[in-house]
Amino acid sequence: MPETTLLSGKAAAIRFENLDTDQIMPKQFLRGIDKAGLAAGVLHDHRFDASGKPRDGFVLNRPEYAGTRILVGGANFGCGSSREHAVWGLQQFGIDAVIAPSFGEIFYSNAMNNRLLLVALPRRAVEQLMDDVEADSGNVVTIDIERLRVQAPAGEHAFELSARHRRMFLEGLDMIGLSLRQRPEILRFMQDYWDRYPWNRDVARRTRERLGPA
Structure with missing residues (x-):
């Protein structure tokens, strides 16, 4: 896997508290026996109405947020069931990282083990980031894994990461690769x-x- 020091890209604010894995990846997209095609299910009921028509007001459906790589979410992001498909789907959708005040415990483990970076920041810092990326869709957020800093136009925020997870990103390792060391x-x-x-x-x-x- 590639060594990763910086994750940088367009960010989108998902202003939901307690966004659970059932919403991130609804059950009807869990029928396959592999990981293929999960991008279509990501936040499906928020992206589409009951007839399958895209909801114009949802941030990830807006043209200016095409190519979003970082989500900025509410507290307890990824709570609910333990489905790992939620992580795989987000990655297939193009998401490299999620920033939020807190995360569901199982989702956190699944995400980090699959190298979907989760960054916990104080609520005030997250709200500032949300305001920042909503003010200008061209704003770029950069996560410096080596320095443990989130950089945005409105300022810089420090975050914590376990030595094990930091090493996985910096050295391009998944859990198996780390164990084989x-x-x-x-x-x-x-x-x-x-x-x-x-x-x-x-x-x-x-x-x-x-x-x-x-």
């Missing part, structure tokens, strides 16, 4: 465990061999 330690632990408890090794294989063909 510790492969030598994992192999040493595994060998030490088998040396101490040899009767636990390959239990499933030895059981199948003992039982014979099903």
